[in-house]
Amino acid sequence: MLEFGMLLIMIVALVGVVAVYLRGRGGFRTAHPETGTLYITGVSPRPDDVAGEQFVTITGNVTGPTVQGALVYGRFAWDVNAWPSIGDLITVAYPAGKPERWQIVSPGGHPSLGS
Numbered sequence: 001m002l003e004f005g006m007l008l009i010m011i012v013a014l015v016g017v018v019a020v021y022l023r024g025r026g027g028f029r030t031a032h033p034e035t036g037t038l039y040i041t042g043v044s045p046r047p048d049d050v051a052g053e054q055f056v057t058i059t060g061n062v063t064g065p066t067v068q069g070a071l072v073y074g075r076f077a078w079d080v081n082a083w084p085s086i087g088d089l090i091t092v093a094y095p096a097g098k099p100e101r102w103q104i105v106s107p108g109g110h111p112s113l114g115s
Helices: 002-025
Strands: 034-043 053-063 070-079 089-094
Touching: 053 089
Parallel strands: none
Antiparallel strands: 034 053, 034 089, 053 070
8 A cells, every 4th residue: 555655645746756857848838829919118228339239128018819918028138130129019929828928029039219
């Protein structure tokens, strides 16, 4: 009887470890993210006298099929020659119902924005 109890405990522990592993890798997430639009309402100042990529903080509202005007923000490495500005629209993707986990949809992750 003791051996059966220990075997049962080991099986439950193994199932728990596998579940945590799959959750961390996205095994339980939806396969098809939603696509929406980010309207930029705030952006950190463009650095002067530097070239290449610098960090930018973007604040805005995500609008999509199931989300209307969710306030989000993010920090990215961005080319200073294509610095984003308030009023720009960016296409983003996010898991269904979770706009706070948005990502930019663009080749290379750096759209050519800035005005």
